[in-house]
Amino acid sequence: MSAVLEADGLQTYYGKSHILHGVSLKVNQGELIALLGRNGAGKTTTMRSVMGLTPPRGGNIKLFGKDVTKAASHRIANAGVGYVPEGRKIFGHMTVHENLLVPPKPRGPGPSRRSTSCFRGLRNARPARAAGSRAASRKCSPSPARCCSTRNS
Structure with a gap:
């Protein structure tokens, strides 16, 4: 199976705080995965790094084999990666x-x-x-x- 998304050795920080220490993951075509862990384990930071919202300082991210580690988040979204942050984040007054x-x-x-x-x-x-x-x-x-x-x- 070909990899749709690969993250290898992600090192992500918030300021001086080192949050992700070498996180790696691979999603193959046709797979549906869930990222699970306790509070503070780095699930959200991992997804934010993949999306380019909190770019990693180390490691790399490939989407369909193309390096997108330094790509802008809108380019990653246009390439087909979607991110649904926790919470509903909707406009309650709208249908x-x-x-x-x-x-x-x-x-x-x-x-x-x-x-x-x-x-x-x-x-x-x-x-x-x-x-x-x-x-x-x-x-x-x-x-x-x-x-x-x-x-x-």
């Missing part, structure tokens, strides 16, 4: 549908078919229900779909 319209789309108006195909619950979400409402939050969260909908195919 699920309206929340899906927030990110830029590679083509066409409205939420992409990709976002509704990745998250079947979104297909049946009531357009008029506020995303921050209790009933809407039980059905689905638009945050992961937002990530999915901005991926270039």
Whole structure:
């Protein structure tokens, strides 16, 4: 299997605080992975490093075999890497549908078919229900779909 994403020996800091000490991971085509660990273990920092939001000072990151270690975060996102930070990070006064319209789309108006195909619950979400409402939050969260909908195919 070919690697879609490879991170090798990541060394990431926040100021003088050394957070990631040689983190490596590999995601092959067709794999779905989860990054698990206790609070403070570096899960978020790892993802922020991969996305270019907190660039590593050491190590390297490859996406489809191309080095993206020093690439700007928008270039990494355009290449197909999505990041859904913890928490829902939605606009509670807006509907699920309206929340899906927030990110830029590679083509066409409205939420992409990709976002509704990745998250079947979104297909049946009531357009008029506020995303921050209790009933809407039980059905689905638009945050992961937002990530999915901005991926270039």
